[in-house]
Amino acid sequence: MLDNLSLLVDAPVLNAQLLLDGLFIGATFALAAYGMALVWGVMNIKNLAQGDFVILGGYIAVSLSSVGLNPVLALPIAVVIMFAFGWITYKLIISRIIDRDLFTSLLATFGLAIVMAQAMNLIFGADVQTAESGMDTLLLGDFVTVNEIKIVSLVIAAVLATIVIVFMKRSRMGQAIRATAQDVRAARVMGIDTDRVYAFTFALNSAICGAAGVLISMIWVIQPYFGITHTIRSLVIVTAAGLGNLPGVIMAGFGLGFAEQYAGFVFGAEFQQATVVGLLVLILIVRQIQQARHRQVVQ
Amino acid sequence: MRPAMAVFNKLLYAGILVAGVIAPMLFPDYTLQLALLWIMILFSLTWDLQGGQMGYNSLGNIFFFGAGMYICAVVQIGLYYDVADYTAAFGAVKVDFTDQQYFTGLALGVIAAAVASIGLAVIFGRIMFGLRGPYFAIGTLGVALAAAELVGTWEYVGGGGGISLPVYPGDPDVRSQFFYLLCFILTVATFVCLRWLYTTRFGLALNAIRDDEIKAEAMGIHTTRYKTVAWTVSAFFLGMSGALFGNMIGFIEPLEVAFPTTTFGIFMVLMVLLGGKGTIWGPVIGAVLFHVIKEVTWTYMLGWQWITLGVLIIINVIYFQQGIMGWAQEKWPERFGLVVDRRTTISSKEESA
Numbered sequence: 001m002l003d004n005l006s007l008l009v010d011a012p013v014l015n016a017q018l019l020l021d022g023l024f025i026g027a028t029f030a031l032a033a034y035g036m037a038l039v040w041g042v043m044n045i046k047n048l049a050q051g052d053f054v055i056l057g058g059y060i061a062v063s064l065s066s067v068g069l070n071p072v073l074a075l076p077i078a079v080v081i082m083f084a085f086g087w088i089t090y091k092l093i094i095s096r097i098i099d100r101d102l103f104t105s106l107l108a109t110f111g112l113a114i115v116m117a118q119a120m121n122l123i124f125g126a127d128v129q130t131a132e133s134g135m136d137t138l139l140l141g142d143f144v145t146v147n148e149i150k151i152v153s154l155v156i157a158a159v160l161a162t163i164v165i166v167f168m169k170r171s172r173m174g175q176a177i178r179a180t181a182q183d184v185r186a187a188r189v190m191g192i193d194t195d196r197v198y199a200f201t202f203a204l205n206s207a208i209c210g211a212a213g214v215l216i217s218m219i220w221v222i223q224p225y226f227g228i229t230h231t232i233r234s235l236v237i238v239t240a241a242g243l244g245n246l247p248g249v250i251m252a253g254f255g256l257g258f259a260e261q262y263a264g265f266v267f268g269a270e271f272q273q274a275t276v277v278g279l280l281v282l283i284l285i286v287r288q289i290q291q292a293r294h295r296q297v298v299q
Numbered sequence: 300m301r302p303a304m305a306v307f308n309k310l311l312y313a314g315i316l317v318a319g320v321i322a323p324m325l326f327p328d329y330t331l332q333l334a335l336l337w338i339m340i341l342f343s344l345t346w347d348l349q350g351g352q353m354g355y356n357s358l359g360n361i362f363f364f365g366a367g368m369y370i371c372a373v374v375q376i377g378l379y380y381d382v383a384d385y386t387a388a389f390g391a392v393k394v395d396f397t398d399q400q401y402f403t404g405l406a407l408g409v410i411a412a413a414v415a416s417i418g419l420a421v422i423f424g425r426i427m428f429g430l431r432g433p434y435f436a437i438g439t440l441g442v443a444l445a446a447a448e449l450v451g452t453w454e455y456v457g458g459g460g461g462i463s464l465p466v467y468p469g470d471p472d473v474r475s476q477f478f479y480l481l482c483f484i485l486t487v488a489t490f491v492c493l494r495w496l497y498t499t500r501f502g503l504a505l506n507a508i509r510d511d512e513i514k515a516e517a518m519g520i521h522t523t524r525y526k527t528v529a530w531t532v533s534a535f536f537l538g539m540s541g542a543l544f545g546n547m548i549g550f551i552e553p554l555e556v557a558f559p560t561t562t563f564g565i566f567m568v569l570m571v572l573l574g575g576k577g578t579i580w581g582p583v584i585g586a587v588l589f590h591v592i593k594e595v596t597w598t599y600m601l602g603w604q605w606i607t608l609g610v611l612i613i614i615n616v617i618y619f620q621q622g623i624m625g626w627a628q629e630k631w632p633e634r635f636g637l638v639v640d641r642r643t644t645i646s647s648k649e650e651s652a
Contacts, residue, residue: 046433096617102433103356104616107572110565111612118605228561232444235437267452270459274448280441288429 004266013143018261024150024219026257027157030250031212032230033237034161035205041243042181042201043098048109051230052116053206057082057213058222059124061131071131072152075214079207086206090199098198113227121224131217153215160211164204165246177201181244229273236280239287316487323479330475334547336590337479337486341540342563343570343582344489345533350568351576352502353529354509355428359439360533361564362423362446363416365557367538368545369450370415371408372462375546378404386457396465404465409542416538417531424527431512440560447558461552464545478547485543489536494579496532505529509577565612566593572615575622584623 008014036050047053057078064074089112097108135148168174179187180197188194216222216230237256241248256279263275319337323330342364349355376385379400396404423442430438451459467474496502504525507515516522545551558564566589574585592611596604621629628635 046437093613093617103436104620106356106358106433106436107568108613108616111609111616113609114561114565114612115606115609118609122602122606232441239434239437270452271448274445274452277441277445277448281438281445284430284434284438284441285426287434288426292429 008265011143014265017144018265019258020144020146021150022258022261023254024154024257025216025260026254027154028212028215028219029230029233029237029256030253031157031160031215032209033234033241033253034164034246034249035208035212036234037238037241037243037245037249038177038208039202039205040238042177043094043198044102045094045098045105045202046102046109046235047205048106048231049113049116049227050205050209050234051232052113052120052227053082053086053209054213054216054230055120055222055224055227056085056116057210058131058217059120059129059213060210061214061217062124062129062222065131065133071133071214071218072156074131075156075211078210078214082210082213083203083207085210086203087199089206090202094202095195095198113231117224117227124224126224128221128223129217130221131214133218147219150219153219156211157215160208161250164208173197173200229276232276232280236276236283239280240283319483319487323476327472330479331547332594334475334479334482336587337482338540338544339566339570339590340583340586341482341486341489341536342567343574343586344486344493345536346567347571347576347578347582348493348496348505348529348533350571351578351581352497352509353505353526354512355526356436356568357439358436358564358568359441359443359560360537360567361558361560362439362443363419363534363537364541364544364563365443365446365450365553366419367412367416367541368551368557369456370538371405371412371542372464372545372551373456374408374411375404375465376462378407383455386455386460386462396468398468401465401468405546408546409539412538412542413535416534420531420534421527424523424530428523428526428530440564443558443560443564447553447560450553450557457552459553461550461556463550466549467546475547478543481543482540482547485536485539490579490583492532492536497579501525501528506577569612569615572620572622575624575626575628578622578624578628581622581624588623 008018032050032054035053036047039045039047060078060081061071061074064077065071069077093108093112097105133149133152135152138146138148138151168178176187176192176197177200179190179192180194180201184194187197213222233256237249237252240255241252256276259279260272260275264272267275322333326333342360346357346360349357349360373382376382379396427435427438427442450456456462467477504515504520507518507520508522508525512522541557545556548556551557555562570585570589571582572585573589574583575581593604593608596607600607619626
């Protein structure tokens with residue numbers, strides 16, 4: 001462990017590699033986390049199946065690329081399929097738990113996560129898979145390698161994030177979503193069909209997750225049971241950044257990407273998962289201490 | 300309570316005790332399955348102490364189960380051998396424990412597991428009970444997942460490869476009977492303890508916390524202390540059950556056996572919801588029913604069992620959250636000693652309609 005740490009100090013170029021990889025993977029984390037924050041903020045639902053939506057999007061890309069379609073071109077198809085999937089999920093499950101207590105939404109989406117993970121295991125098999133994009137690897141300097149697909153995916157993530165932001169700011173539906181998040185009753189009085197807004201929000205989240213999944217399947221690996229880790233990543237980012245704080249979500253996403261890369265390098269690859277979960281617990285503890293201090297100030 | 304009900308209750312308890320003792324003799328092939336059933340009942344009873352009676356929905360109670368399992372194993376082995384050597388040998392070196400060594404180790408291991416679980420519950424209680432609502436559920440889930448990952452990388456206790464526990468000195472049939480009886484006694488002790496606890500002021504304080512925590516605090520209940528004590532009670536029994544379960548299985552590893560957050564950890568919630576939370580019999584009924592459903596689907600629907608289970612969770616949570624006991628209480632409130640003034644019920648219904 002200490003050897004790895006001194007290696008980082010001795011050879012700074014390794015840091016560049018880790019930071020770059022963290023940047024590329026962190027962008028996809030930020031996308032999925034933004035979707036979670038959206039649903040959390042608008043509908044007050046904590047979607048524990050978030051990671052499984054991501055993995056499902058990845059499998060759509062893998063299946064399409066296995067019939068010869070480039071995964072980059074598969075992205076719009078995956079987004080459309082995932083949008084429909086999210087809408088159906090909302091109508092079947094989420095619409096029934098939306099005004100119930102918080103634990104109900106946690107448990108119901110956890111059940112959904114189990115069903116999705118196992119269904120994907122039955123359909124696609126338990127092997128680790130990746131969508132081959134057939135792009136070259138670039139060599140920056142002497143040591144740092146970057147696969148071109150990673151750069152492409154970073155660009156796509158940035159474009160998608162911009163589209164979503166502009167959509168939320170400018171379009172009628174985006175305005176309706178933000179109005180509903182502020183005050184449901186007032187939105188209803190103003191003639192907004194809130195049920196439709198909820199359905200659209202959840203479907204949009206699902207589509208964002210699907211896009212993130214396609215990117216992850218191109219630059220990394222997917223497996224049916226990786227969903228829970230992606231869910232926890234989104235939870236870490238959203239809890240650290242807070243709701244409705246888009247710059248915070250992006251920064252936290254990159255931060256988590258860096259943290260994972262460094263922890264994986266310094267402690268060994270088997271610690272990568274433990275880092276994510278450990279960070280979640282750490283952030284909750286820190287938040288709690290902050291709140292306790294706040295309470296004392298109020299007293 | 301009417302005298303007829305009291306007699307019926309006595310007969311019921313006696314019947315369950317007799318059935319518990321003779322069941323492994325009637326079905327010797329299923330002894331370990333039956334022992335697992337008692338452990339499931341213990342799971343749901345201890346979860347209901349927080350989730351049902353106190354209103355704190357923990358998703359990480361399984362943490363104490365795994366912690367107890369590992370502490371017991373380390374004590375059992377560490378009393379007579381070096382644990383690091385033992386786990387490094389990875390079962391290649393056959394280590395024999397004498398009868399006396401085995402039983403002393405087991406007894407001390409279970410006690411150590413119980414005591415250490417109490418300590419862990421106090422530590423994590425201080426950290427976790429500042430979190431409310433969903434953050435508490437997510438935080439406890441995080442603790443259980445983190446424990447599984449960290450134990451999996453800790454070579455001293457065997458890492459992801461796990462530890463095989465000392466072999467029971469004697470006949471395998473006697474072994475399963477022995478562990479069955481221990482699980483049975485532990486679960487009955489849990490039931491009796493919790494049933495008594497719910498009749499005391501302590502139980503009332505827990506219910507007050509569930510109904511309105513801020514009001515309970517304003518009434519002078521030291522809520523954090525009560526919550527922590529309730530968690531230590533759960534941890535105490537869960538730690539011991541983990542110690543017994545580890546020895547019953549004979550081999551433990553972090554992800555599937557010791558900290559199975561997505562299986563046993565979620566089953567305990569589901570069993571309570573199925574049976575009806577906040578009641579003493581609900582968790583028991585839910586656990587028995589769930590165990591039967593699980594075994595049937597595992598046997599006849601292999602490959603689809605997780606999908607069945609997930610759908611069961613969703614349907615249970617959405618349509619039937621009050622559970623079997625909750626439904627029965629709504630249907631026949633008089634039998635449960637609840638007094639319902641029909642007039643107010645009807646008039647309030649008319650008002651809302």
